[in-house]
Amino acid sequence: MYAIMLSLIVFAAPLEVARSADLIEIAALESRINEFTLKNGLHIIHYFDSSAPVVSVNVYYRVGSYDEQTGNTGISHMLEHMSFKHTDIYKPGDFDRILDSVGANNNGFTSTYYTGYYEELANEHWELALKLEAARMHKCIFPDSEFESEHQVVAEERRLWDNRPNSTLWEQFEAMAYLVHPHRNPTIGWPDDVKNYTVEKVRNWYKKYYNPSNAVIVIAGDVPFEEVKAKVEKYYGRIKGIPVKRTDFYDIEPALAGERRLIIRKRVNVPTLVIGFPTPGIRDSFHSVGDVVAAILGGGRNSRLYRTLVIDSGIATSVSAWNEVECDPGILEILVTPKNESLIPRVENIILAELKRMTTEPVNTQELQRVKNQTLAAALFDRDDISDIAWFLATSQITAGNWRYFLQKIEKIEETTADQVRFFCNQYLTGERRIVGILLPDKEAQ
């Protein structure tokens, strides 16, 4: 075994053949994908996989917290709730009753850039999901009488958020990190905005954003392309498309003028530290280097910060890092659980020293290769589940305007060099560009 291990770690050459095979396997995904656009602007992506007789139907709308203004934050989420209730022919509860009766899993969710709905079901019933989603797209009605109870449900969901201490840290950290960009608003909405929703606001939001021209449908699984084409045309072809111009906030956030810091005291037992650095969005071809950097810093036991903070100095119990970039410029975030409050300055210093080292010394070949291998393997693992693939296709189409984006990102990571990593750290991960959030135990509240 040790001979194999050595060959893996010391000699990269034997890996080349296998890596090529993996890349070919990943690229083969493309041959299973077809796409088309209806005259009304509805874009459909089809992924064929007949390994199990199941289908995942996904309808995504280009609307989320990105599109919301102060006073109306969370309205996309409120609409998502209301869209399960009433259409011209379906009454409250019908969606679930009908889908449950064929054993379908279904749900909806709201995010920064999109609102998505999905059904996973046996292929013999897939048309039913398409039909229901067509009704949701253009036949929802929002009777006054059904609004208030759902409004209260959403208010309760908002309270759940309030009672999770780390949620408060994240929410306020993001609000501090972004001065003007809509990333500063939570998807669920600010409490006062949630309180002030009206059914009229919901109707207007629906009218503006839910139509074929503003949607992407992904059908993944065991259903042939010709059938998808015919059925989509049948249920969606006659719905009027009204193009929605999304406001572009890509470069709206002013440059960071100095360090920002937030300290929250709540009734918690364990402190939490998050340090963020603004990083470029997806229009910058360099942005995927941020993913590589995050993995080198905080991707598991072999990462630099886990070694220095958890193993060598022993002043923290966990470390993780990721580059939070979905479309517009985002933040590379480092999350640490320090052993106690008094160690936080030391933790910060060690992180800054490690980042400094990243700007001066090139990362070693093995570190870089590890991240690339993990990326390739993950790309194959993700193909195990058609719902995961559907998610990648739909979100790439909406955030990058091209479903191939998630494959291109894998290639970009494959091509990343040590020089690029060093340049990225020099450019973006310097101490003066940091945004710090700290959650501390409030001893008086214990």
Next chain:
Amino acid sequence: MKIYTRQLLVVLLGLIGNLFATMFFRDSLPNGLIILTYQDHRLPIVDISFVCRSGAVFDPEGKAGTASLCTDMLLRGTKKLSADSIAQILDFIGARYGTGTDFDRCFLNLRLLKKDLSLGLDILSEMVLEPAFPEDEFTRAQEQTLTSAQRAYDYPSALVAMEFDRLLFGKHRYSLPPRGDTATIRKITRDDLKNFHKTHFVPNNCFIVFVGAVDHEEIKNEVHRRFANWQPGPVSSPQSPETILPEKIRVKLITRKDMNQTYIQFGHPGISVFNNDLIATRLMSYILGGPPLSSRMGLAVREHGGLAYDVRCWFDRRLLPGAFRATVQTAKPKEAIEKMFTEIRRMHETGATKSELLKAQNYFTGSFPLSYSSNQGKLDRLSEIELYHYGIDWLERFPDLVRATTLQQVNETAKQHLHPDRYIMVIMGNVTKDELNLPDVEWVE
């Protein structure tokens, strides 16, 4: 081939017609180690789960968390490989790996590319057979587990569940989470972990599941090569909890003035996964408090009442009898509790309707294949089948059992296994006894 006790021939799974052209095998080594394989060559990946049938219920007295910490330590060094070496190799090949412990089992999962299978099995077998439990790694793991336990106290939902378990299960191991709590984790020593491993990690108490691009015959040989010399040992049975059904509702109120919502969990003793009523009870509790948008509780509390985002109830599925639980988080606890009590009482007294049962049956049978359409899903289902001795034809049999369940059976389970107004209840939030105004309850301090 002679080296194996061949228990079963190949089973072709004809799921909903010709659902999968994949094959499921079950074999065992002479030492008792069971091997399950689900061949699926559509992707060059393999998922492995190594499972020990002894979970947290076997923790030594006063040392809750031993099984969990022992399993965690499998990744942290063997006689030949340090924790760093294990992580370096597995991370370098892009593998995903982790351990877990619940009351019924300890497991080690490994997902890797097919080309790395042999290397992965070398490491997995070392982790299982020759863990070193190094001192420095033990100290670190113990601290990390303590931090997780402390962090759980920061979350009202976890706190309420822990308090409910403590009140219902008393001195039984079920009264604390599988991970243990801060007091018990501190008492665990390295020797405890070594003893747990020596006692419970024996081949006749373990099984290993493979799903993905594997060939069963090859896998058998690979497993045999690494595990054949592993010596069997005695296997013990866990003690069942001695739960008492309260005569009236017993309520523990935890006042938290910083909360803007009240968290509630209530229930009573439940059933074991081996109970003959298991499927009928699952159907009944699904109708009562399954999906929050369409179950009886969901309709009353969420859809019509607007009182909560999530409301549900369920019976624990464990080897030993667990609990029946209902949960809700709400700003209007009195109203939500009343509605939940009403629904449970109604189910107990008048049962479900034909159409409700049909809907539940359709959901169970329709969604079941979705739960194992992916490799990860297959791994979970096969582990469950082996752990609870459902039998290798379970994937075919389960839908039939669901369809065969009658309304009378479902309604009898409601009569037998629901006990209205005899609950243990934990309430946590900024609310007083007067505001709750619960009639005829015993307040627990």
